[in-house]
Each structure stands twice: as C-alpha cells, then as structure tokens.
Amino acid sequence: MKISQITDVIEQFAPLRWQEPYDNAGLIVGRPGDEVHRALLAVDVTEEVLDEAVREGCDLIVTHHPIIFHALKRFNSADIVQRCVERAIRDGIALYACHTNLDSAPGGMSWRLAQMLGIGRLEVLQPAATDPNVGFGVVGELAEAVGTVEFMRRIQLVTGAQVIRHSDVATPAVRRVAVCTGAGASLTGDARRAGAELYVTSDLKYNDFMAPDKALTVADIGHFESEYCAIQLLFDILSKNLRTFAVRKSEGSRNPVNYLV
Template identity: 30%
Template sequence: MSNMMIKEVIASIEQLAPRSYAEDFDNTGLLTGSSDMKVKGVLVTLDCLEQVVDEAIDTGCNLIVSFHPIIFSGLKSLVAKDYVSRAVVKAIKNDIAIYATHTALDNAKGGVSYRMGQAIGLSGMKTLIPKKKLIKKLVTYVPTAQLEQVQEALFQAGAGKLGNYAECSFVSQGQGTFKGNEQSNPALGERNKRSTEIESQLSLTFLPHLENQILQALHSSHPYEEVAFEITELENKYQDIGMGAIGNLTDPLETQAFLDLIKRSFDTGSVRYSHNFQSNKGQRKIIKTVAVLGGSGAFAINDAKAAGADAYVTADLKYHDFFQGERLLLCDVGHYESEQFTKNLLYEYLSEKFSNFAVLCAKARTNPVNYF
C-alpha cells in the first residue's frame, strides 16, 4: 500500500486545476471522506454515480476523482433515496473520498474545451473567454540592501509569472519611516526613535492559488519584524485561464464535411445544428475558425461570434438559441459527448504524476442520454 495521503493527490490535482479558477456557483473540492487517509487507488470518472462507487469498491480504490460534483446543491438528508444520496451514502460507508474538479478544470488552460479542440484537430488554440478579476498584485516595501533576497524568494514562490513570462516585477525607490515601541525588535534603527530608511517598493502580480506560499516567502525572506504589504485584485483578464477555446482547422471544410467530422470526433448519436448558416452574400460558407466549449455553452454564442468563429461546438442549446446562428454554425453535440475527454485528461495527468498506486478510468457508462 502507498504511504501517500489523499491530500497529496489533491494538491497535485489543484496544480492542474486550482479551485480558485472555479466559478462562484460551483461545488468543487473534496465532497466526502478525509484528505488524511492513505491512498489505496484512484478511480477517475466524469460522473460519480452509485455504479462508479461500486467499481471503486471492487477495484480497491478509496479516492474517486470526478469531473462533475455529485453534491451540487444542499443535501437535506442522507437517506439513500435518489441517485445523489445513494452514491454519497455508499461512499461514506466504504471510506471512499470523492473529489470534484468541474469548472476549475473548465477554466484551466489545456482543460475540457482544449481537449474538445484537440479531438477535431484545431491548431493555435487560445482561451475563448479569458477570466476577469483573477490576477492579484502584491506591493511591499523592502530595505534596498535586502531587495534582491526578497525579490528572489517571491519569484521562487511563483510571483511575477504570467503566461510565457516569469520573474516580472516593478521596483521604485523612496524613503520609509517607522518607530518601534518598547516591545519591538527592529532590524534597523532603535526602539522609540523614528527611523528613516532608503526602501524599494516592489510590485509583482500572481495567481490567487499561490497567495499563501507567496506570503510565506515574503515573511520568511523580509528583514523587518512587521512586514508592510498590500494585495489588490486586478480587473485585467488573464488570457490563459477561462471558459472555452478557439482555434483553426488545418484544412477548411464545407458545412456537411464539418458536421461529419464533429459527429465522428465526438462519437455522438446526433448533432443538432443551426439551419440558417450562410455567408454575408448568401453563399455556401467554408469553416476554418472553430470555437468550442464543454457542457452548457449557450452563454458564449456572442463571444464565439466576436472572436470570429465560423462554427461553435458546445452542448445544451435550447430552441431559441439556434436563432442566433446567423453567419455562425451552431453545433450541439450533447453534454456528455462534449466533456467525455475529461476523464482521459485526468487519468493521463494522474498516471504521470503517481506510479506507486493504481490510477484507473471508470468503466461505468454514466451518460443518462440515449439515442434511437
């Protein structure tokens, strides 16, 4: 048996999909069990239904990593009377932890929508709807003589790294004043005397899931007994994190050929699509740029248009949504079908990270929709 704890596996998952990336309405994280249990095995699934819990029991796995959270809204009782409570009660009885990633993985670069794009051969993919109010900024004040040691510690903790650039900061110099009382132990100056020191103002941006380790690095490297700092949330969008993806087909396709590609790539029983797709001149249009978004994606139709997509592939479109398909081919491949690659994504990631216990893909078919 592995000596690794479930919390260590969770920490690794949250490097791929930090919970700070999740939407406010979501319920990500550890839903049942204890993070202090030793890992016996991990079962990866799209949905954590009762038959998935049975499979975990049969294969000796005590951690289920699920994309969808089986507990989404509040449970008022734990009587095993529906598909949610049956799965939860069985997991608790058998000491099985359930962890859900959901929109944290939706928003991660290389996550759900990027896998959709890979399935149909898109190149040059970028995030369709970059997330706002994600980037934070740290401002602190350091004696100039110790600036380099503090700056380096913060860089090592992940501050100043966004996209393809690392070790980004801004430094300005000025004078700082302070006066310690009788209980103080100033690194510079004397108690009960106002000191004036040449200090550097150091500014760095960072992603929110790194905040604790960055503050630990700041306090451990800073020479002052009381460290002055400010953290603010920026309005900026972050291009690498957010919903959906958009990219280009290597070879442009006409509508029918594109629909054939979609149906084949997502192995779906049907593709619902908008009928009024045409170019501005009413001619048959060639599809080159494609936007994708896993799960319910009607909210992003206008974003796909604004990004210049010729087609938008998603799920759960309603009747009136399809009327928005002017000059944009809307394709609904089904909710399960749009997210089916997520299980493989998580399996591949965890298998590469951990080799001292079994990581398995659930065999249970959890798609509640059938086609006739």
Template identity: 25%
Template sequence: MKVKDFTSALEEIAPLNYAEGFDNVGLLVGDYNDEVTKVLVCLDTTPEVVDEAIKEGANLIISFHPIVFSGLKKLNGKTYVERAVIKAIKYGINIYATHTALDNSFDGVNRGIVNQLGLINAKVLIPKNDILKQLVTYVPTEAAEKLKLALYEAGAGKIGNYDSCGFLVEGKGNFRPLEGANPTIGKVGDLEEVAETRIEIIVPQHCEGKILNALFANHPYEEVAYSLINLVNKNQYIGLGMIGELETEMDEKSFITYLKDKMNTPIVRHSRLLDKPIKKIAVLGGSGAFAIKNALAAGADAYITSDLKYHEFFSAEDQIVLMDVGHYESEQFTINLISSYLKEKFSNFVIFNSGIITNPVNYS
C-alpha cells in the same frame, strides 16, 4: 500516498479558485489525510461508480462533475445523489470533484476538445478576470535578489508561458523606529534613510498564501512594508472555452461528419447551414449557450457546445453555425485527461478510468 497528495497535484493545473462561483468543487466526501489504495477517475459519481470503486478496491474517486451540487438537507437514500454519498461514507471512499476549475484551465476540458478536433493556434475564448493580484514591497537593496528569487520560487511572477516576471527599481526609503521596535537597520528614535529596491510582481490568487509566507520568511525587516492589489486584468491563459482553427478548411457538411467521428456522437444538432467554409472554430464543453455571443465576437465559423435550447439556435443570426454535440459527448475526453495527468505524477500508483458509461441520454 494520501488524498491530499493527489488533489494537490490536480490543483496544479486546476486550482480550486479557478472554479465558477456557483460550483461545488474540492473534496466532497472524505478526509484529505486518508491513505489512498487506488484511484478511480470518472465523469459522474453515480451509485454504480461507487460500487465499481468498492469492487476494485479504490478509495479515492476523482470525478469531473460534483455529485453534491447544492445543499443536502437529508441523507435517507431517496435520490441517486444521497445513495452515492451514503455508500461512499459507509465504505470509506473519498470523492473529489474538479468541474469548472478544470473547465477554466488552459490544459483542461476545452483543450481536450481542441486536441480531439486537431485545431491549431488555440487560445481561451472567455479569459477570466479578477484572479490576479500585484504585490509591491520594499526591501534593502542588498537583500533584494534573495527575496525576489524566493517569491519566484513560491509561484509569483508567472504569466502564461513565462515565469520569473517582475519589475525592480532602486530608490531611498525613510523610517523612524519607535520605542519597542527591534530594527534590522538603524536605532530607535533615529530617522533612517536606506537604499531600497521596490519589487512589483504578479501574484496568482491560488499561490497567494505561499507567496506571502515567502515574503515574510525572506524579508529582513521586522515590519514588512507591502501592498497587495486586486487586478481586473483578464488572464489570457485561464478561462472558459477555446477558439482555434482547422489546418484546412472544410465545407459544412463534411465538417459535421468529421465532428461526429471525432466526438464519437451519433447526432449533431445545429443551426441553419450558411454554405460557407468552416475554418475558425470555438468550443466550450458542457452547457455553453451563454458563450454564443463570445463565439460570434471572436469571428468563429462554428461554435461547438451542448444543451442548446430551441430559441437559442436563433442566436446564430445567420453569422455562425451553432453545433450541439451533447453534454456527455463534449466532456467525455476529460476522464483520460485527468487520469493521464495523474499517472505522469504518480507512475507507480494504480489509477484507472471508470468502465461505466454515465451518460443519462440515450439515442434510438
């Protein structure tokens, strides 16, 4: 198995174009065509994790956080980032990061928190937009079924829990082949009128290349007429954070105790308690202060995230309880999420979790 086999599998649930613009995801160190010995899954690729990979004979590290986040101008080992990269290159270890691509996945980081807390009726808190397109094409009616099925097979027409979604309407098309044309239907110089079918279908951006290849390979015309239109529609199944409900509401103090236990954290920093029951809960793994307004707008009783600053707690406005469980703690279940998914895909391959706790924050 090659590096690209594992990364392509992971990108089925976390395509790289899901990532936020500021992020640095994908293969950060190495070669997609390298043969893989073992796979190590971790939250952070520290020098100690690279040592662990070397010791265990793993040459592919799949990390949640990218070890290279901004540009490296030098590689002389002065920082832990440089030391990790230098060591990985020296020992032929590939490093791949998924980060906000997995954050935005419906089956990603925040789904892990939702499952850990036992929330029901979960949906995306901040649906992502500008990642869908619409393909419109015209094809002779007798060829429409074959083309439609080929487009579906390539990934077009998938919306949430539905696939093969498209719209077809029959009409008449006109064209005149000019000198040099090699028309499938008609003759050069003659105006033709053909019974055609208009196909309209959603194109997820990460499948665009594959879908267009299918269009050209299965369309009978020499010159394929099509439009690819950017959509501003929000995708309800892709985006940051999630919101769900407890099966049974809790009082605030009981919920904080429950939260500590489920998130395996010794402390929860929170805004003022409101003496109201907790039922509807918004979550966002990692630094989530920017989404306080979204949790409020969604009517959440509590918002669970991390890295909240002093003044950000005032944003609760006595309408919601903000709960900071810690950055590492909010993302710790991501390791099992990634490794479990890959083990299902590659059941006969050695895939293991790092045994190193990379949390830089300590509690005394």
C-alpha cells in the same frame, strides 16, 4: 498515498480558486490525510461507478461533475445523490470533483476537445477578468478548411455523439472553430465576435439555434459527449505526476441521456 498528495497534483493544474461561485469542486467525501490506494476516474458519481470502484478496489473516485451541488438536509436514500454519498461513506470511498476549475484551466476541457478535433492555434474564448490565460472555451483554426457537415461528422466519430443538433449551416466550409465543453450557450456571442464559423458546445435551447446573423453555425453535441474527455485529461494529469499511484479510467461512466434515432 494520502488524498492530499493526489488532489495537490490536480489543483496545481486546475486550482480550486478558478471554480465558479455556484460550483462545488474539491474533496466532497473523505479527509485530506486519509490513505488511498487506487483512483477511479469518471464523469459522474453514479451507482454503477461505485459498483466499479468496489469491484476494482478503488478507494478514491475523481469525477468532473460534483455529486453534491446543493446542501443536503437529510440522508435517507431518497434520491441518487443521497444513496451515492451514503454508500461512499459506508464503503470508505473518497469522492473528489474537478469541475469548472478544470473547464477554465489552460489546457483544460475545451482545449482537450479542440485538440482532439484537430483545431490548432488555440486562444481562450472568454478570458477571466483576473487572468487572460484562464477562462471558458477556446477558439482556433483547422489546418485547412473543411466542409461544415463533414466536420460535424468528424465530431461524431471523435466524441461518439449519436446526434448533433445544429442551426442552419451558415457557411459551406469552416476553418475557424470555437469550442466550449458543457453548457456553453452563454458564449455564443463570444464565438461570433472571435470570427468563428462554427461553435461546438452543448445544452442549447430552442432559441439558441436562431442566430441573429448568418455567419455562425452552432452545434450541440450533447453534454456528456462534450465532457467525456475529462477522464483522459485527468488520467494524463495524474499518471504523469504520480507514477507509483494506480489510476483507472472508468468503464461504467455512461451518458444518462438516451437517444431514439
């Protein structure tokens, strides 16, 4: 199957025009007309993921994070980005990323994580100016109020998060919850204005835990932990639309952050 046939399916769900200006989503290595036979789905392109692709006979890797964000001036194996791109080219493995366009797509990343956590009646937390159905984060409600700490324990079970960093617990129980996968500190105000009692995201800095009011608990579950759902989301998109194309969920896609607890 041609790469373009596969990427067209992904881009019907998450068009590239929805990516942020700083992003580099799309086909990074390979040509649209190249034939590929099996895709490996991962969060990042790493040397371990490339090993897995070779071992499993995958000639296309689809990831959430682009391996290249900034222009490369040389290829001399000086860092992991150069080594991975060099190897992909050498081994004939195409690389495709679906990043902020998948984040902002209706039914995308935050929607998937929220649904996994049992949050319903979802709405976009920060709608795009051009389309209220597109945007970052979601806010919704649980079927019934749950103890705040108990719900954070649920998050750990669902996402595999070893640690959750959180602010002071603002309310003993939560029902209205906001979610933004990845780095979502900039949406804290949106979560507060949406009436959320808990905001689940990642990559919060020290001062982000100092909420200006006592109505919102913020919880940082870890970047990888919040976005690991990308693998299943991409698997569902491809397997439902390309029934004759082989798609494999990576077993070598792992968190680069280690915790000493």
